Amino acid sequence: MKWPQNKKLVNQSLPRLSPGGSSYSPFLRQLKIFGITLKLIFSLWWDKNLGNNSSRRRHRLAKWLVKNILELGPTFIKIGQALSTRADLIPIEYIEEFSQLQDRVPPFGSDLAIAAIEQELGKPISILFAQFNPTPIAAASLGQVHKARLHTGEDVVVKVQRPGLAKLFNLDFEILHRLVRWLNRFIKSIRKFNLEAIYREFFELLYLEIDYIHEGKNADRFRDNFQSYQRVNVPKVYWQYTTSKILTLEYLPGIKIDDRLALEANKIDTQEVIQLGITCYLKQLLEDGFFQSDPHPGNMAVSQRGDIIFYDFGTMAEVKTIAKDQMVKTFFAVLKNDTDEVVETLIYMGLIEPVADMTPVKRMIAFMLEEFRDKPVDVRAFEQITDEVYSIFEQQPFRLPPQMTFIVKSLTTLDGIARALDPQYNLLAAAQPFLKQIAFSQQQGGMLGVFAKQTKDFIQYKFKQPNRTQLSIMRLESRLDLGELQVKVKAVESERSLKQIQLGIKSLIYTCLSGFSLLSGSVLLVGQLKGVAIALFCFAIFWFILLLRSLTSMAMTEKMYKMAQK
Numbered sequence: 001m002k003w004p005q006n007k008k009l010v011n012q013s014l015p016r017l018s019p020g021g022s023s024y025s026p027f028l029r030q031l032k033i034f035g036i037t038l039k040l041i042f043s044l045w046w047d048k049n050l051g052n053n054s055s056r057r058r059h060r061l062a063k064w065l066v067k068n069i070l071e072l073g074p075t076f077i078k079i080g081q082a083l084s085t086r087a088d089l090i091p092i093e094y095i096e097e098f099s100q101l102q103d104r105v106p107p108f109g110s111d112l113a114i115a116a117i118e119q120e121l122g123k124p125i126s127i128l129f130a131q132f133n134p135t136p137i138a139a140a141s142l143g144q145v146h147k148a149r150l151h152t153g154e155d156v157v158v159k160v161q162r163p164g165l166a167k168l169f170n171l172d173f174e175i176l177h178r179l180v181r182w183l184n185r186f187i188k189s190i191r192k193f194n195l196e197a198i199y200r201e202f203f204e205l206l207y208l209e210i211d212y213i214h215e216g217k218n219a220d221r222f223r224d225n226f227q228s229y230q231r232v233n234v235p236k237v238y239w240q241y242t243t244s245k246i247l248t249l250e251y252l253p254g255i256k257i258d259d260r261l262a263l264e265a266n267k268i269d270t271q272e273v274i275q276l277g278i279t280c281y282l283k284q285l286l287e288d289g290f291f292q293s294d295p296h297p298g299n300m301a302v303s304q305r306g307d308i309i310f311y312d313f314g315t316m317a318e319v320k321t322i323a324k325d326q327m328v329k330t331f332f333a334v335l336k337n338d339t340d341e342v343v344e345t346l347i348y349m350g351l352i353e354p355v356a357d358m359t360p361v362k363r364m365i366a367f368m369l370e371e372f373r374d375k376p377v378d379v380r381a382f383e384q385i386t387d388e389v390y391s392i393f394e395q396q397p398f399r400l401p402p403q404m405t406f407i408v409k410s411l412t413t414l415d416g417i418a419r420a421l422d423p424q425y426n427l428l429a430a431a432q433p434f435l436k437q438i439a440f441s442q443q444q445g446g447m448l449g450v451f452a453k454q455t456k457d458f459i460q461y462k463f464k465q466p467n468r469t470q471l472s473i474m475r476l477e478s479r480l481d482l483g484e485l486q487v488k489v490k491a492v493e494s495e496r497s498l499k500q501i502q503l504g505i506k507s508l509i510y511t512c513l514s515g516f517s518l519l520s521g522s523v524l525l526v527g528q529l530k531g532v533a534i535a536l537f538c539f540a541i542f543w544f545i546l547l548l549r550s551l552t553s554m555a556m557t558e559k560m561y562k563m564a565q566k
């Protein structure tokens with residue numbers, strides 16, 4: 001029997017993945033990882049000093065990093081994938097390049113896959129399965145998926161972990177920990193990023209992901225949560241064929257969720273798919289507090305009947321659930337741009353921690369409400385609030401939990417999927433069925449009361465909407481309230497002094513370097529070492545050009561500041 005193949009599976013022109021842990025020399029691997037890190041730090045430092053901070057340059061550096069990540073193999077591919085969700089922390093060019101790590105992974109040989117299955121399940125493949133397709137239907141950084149048939153006749157998929165993965169993880173994380181300690185010790189300016197905490201976060205996350213028993217348990221829990229949803233399918237786990245390295249699931253084929261043409265060709269209503277998708281996600285997030293933190297299009301499919309199928313439960317995140325009346329209130333708070341109410345809910349859910357001065361957090365939430373309420377959710381918009389997020393990070397003990405960024409990333413992904421199906425779609429309109437469902441669920445009387453009151457408040461709010469001038473004045477007022485204007489004035493003043501100090505130091509260094517090169521060149525010229533002397537003169541000219549550049553920058557900054565003061 002011939003089974004269907006996944007066409008977009010392999011791009012053979014890509015660098016090959018590292019084979020596994022056993023063939024590595026720990027010393028050489030450490031040398032390579034340290035080398036790449038130092039080269040990256042040096043390139044960033046160099047670009048910063050030369051003011052070479054263009055988007056093209058950042059793309060080039062990010063591409064170079066992706067190439068190295070692919071060569072380093074699964075641990076780093078996973079870290080790159082996780083970083084591709086951190087639009088709040090790294091520049092958009094890196095996000096874009098890292099996002100490509102999702103699909104670009106070649107498979108490993110079927111002989112290795114079969115050997116791993118036989119070793120893990122303790123029996124020859126022919127005893128285990130009536131049929132086993134040696135060509136995988138999908139390959140990812142941690143494992144690959146093969147189709148098979150049990151002797152009982154049921155079709156299944158067998159997810160096989162890359163051989164030697166656990167060993168490689170142990171080695172890589174040991175090296176990374178050493179690297180983090182080394183960077184903290186020798187590069188003072190890096191300490192503020194709290195690399196140790198970030199290291200621990202990734203460590204725990206990735207170790208859970210390579211445990212397929214954990215993934216199977218997540219699938220069972222997810223299926224339980226959606227028990228009453230007839231139109232949501234979650235594959236059954238075959239526990240007798242599952243270990244920490246092998247996961248056997250019921251075979252549930254489907255059409256890729258963002259493939260509009262294929263859905264339409266199968267007469268599936270895309271509007272229904274969008275609403276069902278949004279409903280499923282809101283339920284996971286608000287009702288169950290247990291959600292798929294990486295809902296990329298490969299993790300969801302649509303069956304011939306138009307039901308949604310979920311795959312991949314390796315990266316689930318948890319948040320505290322909220323009561324249904326609070327859900328309705330929060331939904332209307334979003335509609336009304338009520339920052340305080342939204343912030344209160346997020347604090348309750350443990351998504352942000354309360355601190356004495358909540359101004360930057362409120363500013364960030366206000367920005368998000370303003371930015372994403374009626375428009376497409378665009379990761380690029382996060383660039384504008386990066387400074388805000390950094391300032392929040394610096395306020396101890398505030399932290400932005402990873403769940404928050406997972407939610408943002410999930411929303412952007414879902415929004416992208418929905419937009420691929422219907423460019424006119426609106427997130428809030430698509431959320432209506434979920435809201436209605438809550439209003440008409442259990443304790444109907446009470447919920448309908450809350451719903452009716454919120455609707456009444458919202459209609460009153462709409463009638464009271466100010467005109468354009470009033471709106472501008474109110475915006476100015478609220479920005480003053482949120483401390484935005486004050487922060488900016490302070491920032492301009494201190495930024496100027498800081499920039500002047502930096503330029504002064506740079507000029508001093510360039511003067512010393514050009515003087516030293518010139519002097520050494522002259523001495524060597526006298527000593528008949530002409531070639532070296534010419535090289536040193538060239539260096540002297542190079543440093544002198546940089547010196548002139550710094551001095552001009554200093555003069556310009558000062559002039560502009562004086563003009564601004566007049």
Ligand SMILES: Nc1ncnc2c1ncn2[C@@H]1O[C@H](COP(=O)(O)OP(=O)(O)OP(=O)(O)O)[C@@H](O)[C@H]1O
Nearest residue numbers: 138140143145157235249250251252253298311312
């Ligand atoms: N139960 C299933 N039935 C049919 N196809 C499946 C099933 N599970 C997985 N697949 C197919 O295999 C692909 C990869 O599965 P899955 O996402 O679970 O693997 P993964 O190794 O965790 O990949 P990644 O980490 O990149 O998401 C899916 O996109 C889907 O096409």
